[in-house]
Amino acid sequence: MLDIRAIRERREELEARLKTRDRSIDLAPIVKLDEKRRRLIAEVEGLKAERNRGSQEVGRRKKEGKDASDLLSHLSGISDRIGELDGEIRRLDEEIERLLSLLPNLPHPSVPTGPEENKVILREVGEKPVPDYPIKPHILVGEEKGILDFTRGAAMTGSRFPMYIGMGARLEMALINFMFTRHAKRGYTPVLPPFLANERSFYVSSQLPKFADDIYRIERDGLYLNPTAESLLVNIHRDEIIPADQLPKSYVAYTPCFRREAGSYGEEERGLIRVHQFNKVELFKFTTPESSYAELDSLIADAEEILKALRIHYRVVLLTTGDMAQQAAKTVDLEVYLPAQGRYYEVSSCSNCEDFQARRGNIRYRPSPKEKPRFVHTLNGSGVATSRLMAAILENNQTEDGRVLIPDVLQPMVEAVYV
């Protein structure tokens, strides 16, 4: 959520920046409604002040046993008018809120503008595997070795609900545990949040109202299935004023993630690449505005650390204004290489949302005891998403004789060296 005051005062500047994300954005209707709203507030508050004075006078007269009927009828009229104005203001509030809730965050100046193709590859880490023997797609390896079962998963639930079995299940659990523990040791407070949450929570994360089609809803109970732990973690400190000396606050969570993935998928996204349910370890930080970009760098480094420990080649990509999530001011993706498809796939998306979510969730801190509360900055990043990570291991670690080498840090956990 953007600050309506900033829109009011620096409309042209903000509009120009927002247009780099979506050319159709027009702030004029919001500004107009805001002006009308403030005009009505001035009017109704004057009337309320008059009513308050009048009501006190009524009380005084009644105590003295005097007649107040003339005042009563006058005040009754005022109250009716107040009711009308309050109703009108409320409708304006709702409409302004609705329009604001659809606007994206202001992009950071360092973010390249334009469509996805303009993204900037910041660096590549590790060596891109160039095997001189054929690499089977992970989907094939997984089925041949009996560690991934897409058929039974589909029968049980539906397509793109993969089942991990045998060493597949052990390896997936090991990955989750490895990442979760690693981040916890690096200072992130470990969290296992609820996997369902209510509408307000998803509004704060800004999953709602704009992206309702992407998440599963449990109609009967008014709850939604978690699509990313970001949606849950941002709500930990909702409506709180965090003591400044507690910032930054860092959390790591494990959750399964459920996504409807409405729309079509390509042939190349079969297998574990795009699924309705996957596992993810998520990093989240609450910081001061001054430190949020330094914290973004360290969050990215923490996510990278996982890929380094697993010895997987990856690249670091700076997303463009047109490609970021609504709430993000700046996003950096980590992409792993899948040799069988000769393509990179995102396994982590690290964003600084600045005060966008904090404003929605009313999450603040007090810089010093004397100062007013300010909104915190929130950051999130996958650390990282498995399913895709699993696919990367199954393809990158294939040996010439058809085995899959388990990353050495995981070997003790699964009590095996090869799959």
Next chain:
RNA sequence: GGAGGGGUGGGAGAGCGGCCGAAUCCGCCAGUUUGGAGAACUGGUGUACUCUUCUGGGUACCGCGGGUUCAAAUCCCGCCCCCUCCGCCA
């Protein structure tokens, strides 16, 4: 799911429909005192919106949303959450 109890300012905790944005205590901030700290004393200490900006004024907020009334923390209705007991259950 059933029965009962409860949600008030950072915390605890009062509050006959008008004198209640709300007593009191604790905490916190500033000052006095002290070699320093503590104690004690004095003063201050919510949030948001809005108008004016030099000072400041107005409005709203006592779980949430409605209603009654000139006027609601206080009365009525609905919902949510917490606690206790019963039932069910991993």
